[in-house]
Amino acid sequence: MSLSNIKVVLVGPLYGGNVGSICRAMANTGLSNLTLVAPALTLNYAEARMMAVAADSILEGRKEVSTLEEAVGDCGLVMGTTARLGLYRQHARTPREWAPRILESAAANQVALVFGRENWGLTNEEIAICTNMIQIPSSEEYPSLNLAQAGMVCFYELFVAAGVFEAVGEKTPECPTRTREHMFTMWREMLLAIGFMDEEKADHMMLGLRRIFCRAPLTEDDVRILMGVARQTMWKARQETRT
Amino acid sequence: MSLSNIKVVLVGPLYGGNVGSICRAMANTGLSNLTLVAPALTLNYAEARMMAVAADSILEGRKEVSTLEEAVGDCGLVMGTTARLGLYRQHARTPREWAPRILESAAANQVALVFGRENWGLTNEEIAICTNMIQIPSSEEYPSLNLAQAGMVCFYELFVAAGVFEAVGEKTPECPTRTREHMFTMWREMLLAIGFMDEEKADHMMLGLRRIFCRAPLTEDDVRILMGVARQTMWKARQETRT
Numbered sequence: 001m002s003l004s005n006i007k008v009v010l011v012g013p014l015y016g017g018n019v020g021s022i023c024r025a026m027a028n029t030g031l032s033n034l035t036l037v038a039p040a041l042t043l044n045y046a047e048a049r050m051m052a053v054a055a056d057s058i059l060e061g062r063k064e065v066s067t068l069e070e071a072v073g074d075c076g077l078v079m080g081t082t083a084r085l086g087l088y089r090q091h092a093r094t095p096r097e098w099a100p101r102i103l104e105s106a107a108a109n110q111v112a113l114v115f116g117r118e119n120w121g122l123t124n125e126e127i128a129i130c131t132n133m134i135q136i137p138s139s140e141e142y143p144s145l146n147l148a149q150a151g152m153v154c155f156y157e158l159f160v161a162a163g164v165f166e167a168v169g170e171k172t173p174e175c176p177t178r179t180r181e182h183m184f185t186m187w188r189e190m191l192l193a194i195g196f197m198d199e200e201k202a203d204h205m206m207l208g209l210r211r212i213f214c215r216a217p218l219t220e221d222d223v224r225i226l227m228g229v230a231r232q233t234m235w236k237a238r239q240e241t242r243t
Numbered sequence: 244m245s246l247s248n249i250k251v252v253l254v255g256p257l258y259g260g261n262v263g264s265i266c267r268a269m270a271n272t273g274l275s276n277l278t279l280v281a282p283a284l285t286l287n288y289a290e291a292r293m294m295a296v297a298a299d300s301i302l303e304g305r306k307e308v309s310t311l312e313e314a315v316g317d318c319g320l321v322m323g324t325t326a327r328l329g330l331y332r333q334h335a336r337t338p339r340e341w342a343p344r345i346l347e348s349a350a351a352n353q354v355a356l357v358f359g360r361e362n363w364g365l366t367n368e369e370i371a372i373c374t375n376m377i378q379i380p381s382s383e384e385y386p387s388l389n390l391a392q393a394g395m396v397c398f399y400e401l402f403v404a405a406g407v408f409e410a411v412g413e414k415t416p417e418c419p420t421r422t423r424e425h426m427f428t429m430w431r432e433m434l435l436a437i438g439f440m441d442e443e444k445a446d447h448m449m450l451g452l453r454r455i456f457c458r459a460p461l462t463e464d465d466v467r468i469l470m471g472v473a474r475q476t477m478w479k480a481r482q483e484t485r486t
Contacts, residue, residue: 017260025392027385054385096403137399137408142270142297149268149395152388156380156396160339165380 002106003162007033008151009071011126012117016044020051020059021148022115027055028152029159034062035071051148068114068126076109077102080122080130081154083144092135095154099161113154118147175223183223184210186230193237245349246405250276251394252314254369255360259287263294263302264391265358270298271395272402277305278314294391311357311369319352320345323365323373324397326387335378338397342404356397361390418466426466427453429473436480 008026013019013036026032045059052059065071072078079102082092105111114130116122127133136153138145145153159165175183188206191197197205213226251269256262256279269275288302295302308314315321322345325335348354357373359365370376379396381388388396402408431449434440440448456469 021389021392024385024389028381028388028392030382030384051389053389054387094403094408137403138271139273139402139407141273142267144297145271145395146264146267146294146296149264149271149392152392152395153399156399159382160337160380164382165337 002103003030003158003164004032005106005109006031006102006111006113006158007035007071007075008155009035009037009068009112009114010039010147011037011068011071011114011122012040012120013043013147014040014118015147016047017051018118018147019043020048020053020055022151023048023052023055023058025148025152025155026058029155030162030164031155031158032058032061034058036062036064037068037071038066039064068129072112072114072129074110075112077105077111077132078114078130079112079132079134080114080127081116081134081136081150082121082127083136083138083150084121092133094137095134095157096161098132098134099157102158103161113151115147115151173220175218175220179220179223180218183227183230186227186234190230190233190237193234245346246273246401246407247275248349248352249274249345249354249356249401250278250314250318251398252278252280252311252355252357253282253390254280254311254314254357254365255283255363256286256390257283257361258390259290259292260294261361261390262286263291263296263298265394266291266295266298266301268391268395268398269301272398273405273407274398274401275301275304277301279305279307280311280314281309282307311372315355315357315372317353318355320348320354320375321357321373322355322375322377323357323370324359324377324379324393325364325370326379326381326393327364335376337380338377338400339404341375341377342400345401346404356394358390358394416463418461418463422463422466423461426470426473429470429477433473433476433480436477 008022008031010019010022019036019039023034026034048059049056063071079098102111102113113134114122114126116126122130134154136145136150184206187209188202191205192199192202251265251274253262253265262279262282266277269277291302292299306314322341345354345356356377357365357369359369365373377397379388379393427449430452431445434448435442435445
């Protein structure tokens with residue numbers, strides 16, 4: 001499985017909260033391999049554990065090395081991330097554009113996703129080691145993402161591209177016309193029975209109702225509920241007439 | 244512009260750090276309208292300001308109300324978010340699937356993105372007020388995202404779908420064959436001149452070099468650099484021969 005060949009490399013992280021949030025985001029998206037390059041001596045590991053929540057095993061299992069070269073020595077693709085553009089960064093592409101290439105490489109090779117310091121990003125020397133650069137789409141007015149948020153977006157794009165996640169979707173199929181028309185017939189009778197419309201206006205009003213109910217797909221469950229409403233209303237209307 | 248009609252609604256947030264991170268993520272993705280529904284009395288606003296960084300104007304400009312109904316009273320679409328699936332949540336779709344629908348609606352209407360409490364999400368009563376539900380793709384083993392991370396993913400998907408962001412891309416066009424072939428001719432001469440290969444092996448070796456240089460697109464700038472290398476090497480090789 002490709003995702004297990006992807007390692008997350010944080011260069012010189014300063015804040016424990018960010019490191020912990022990265023761990024949780026990794027667990028949320030099927031990643032588990034974390035390397036810290038020369039983390040700040042003041043990095044608060046208690047805060048990291050707090051933000052990692054149930055992903056503390058990723059935090060505890062982290063590797064620590066002193067240079068980026070050591071961290072990515074075994075990797076083919078080395079994807080740097082950048083908020084700024086400029087020298088050495090102009091060939092950056094978005095995480096969505098890179099995701100298929102990263103997964104293709106990770107099917108057979110170690111791949112690194114490299115994130116720079118909170119206050120300074122990656123140095124030009126560190127960018128030189130990266131084979132390619134990722135730029136996360138963001139507003140021109142405030143382009144700089146929090147470290148853990150930048151991680152989340154990249155991991156999320158890889159997770160979605162990996163196709164592991166399957167949306168639940170509707171459990172019942174869309175209702176076929178035969179049943180839907182039966183429901184509309186019942187509603188027509190019901191709306192006449194309660195005096196909501198008279199025979200003359202009925203066709204016009206039913207077109208309005210058809211528009212409401214057919215604007216989005218109707219499932220068999222939906223139509224069963226609508227039939228139940230009509231059936232019960234008719235029953236109640238008959239009761240009222242009798243009393 | 245659609246994004247300005249989208250309001251972010253946090254129901255009962257507990258932690259200032261998350262509220263601040265949400266503000267920064269909003270600023271990163273062109274959103275600015277924040278409403279808090281009954282925030283925790285213990286919510287740490289100093290922490291919120293710290294995490295909002297340059298997005299403190301969104302934090303200061305927030306509205307506070309006591310119920311979700313008040314918060315979304317003026318909205319057409321009310322999109323709830325959920326990590327769990329189950330009762331009332333089975334019709335959830337991913338943020339990427341919803342993004343076009345949300346932007347279409349936000350072109351002419353107020354739209355709400357609703358996020359539940361950190362520890363408990365949204366109640367069934369709150370979910371009932373939502374017109375639709377968003378589920379963020381995440382690992383089965385740890386599906387629950389941090390509040391601000393869930394926000395980031397939703398905002399990011401809307402920002403990308405809005406098409407505001409334009410990738411920088413290459414500044415020079417891809418190199419046309421004529422120029423590229425000229426470069427290969429120079430390299431052939433150069434590699435013969437330095438004795439890297441002899442005439443007999445040259446064609447075979449050049450196929451290897453063509454494969455390396457053509458594996459990814461070559462721009463005119465790239466080819467100019469490669470021509471420069473060949474030219475300088477030939478010059479140096481000639482100097483050496485003379486001495």
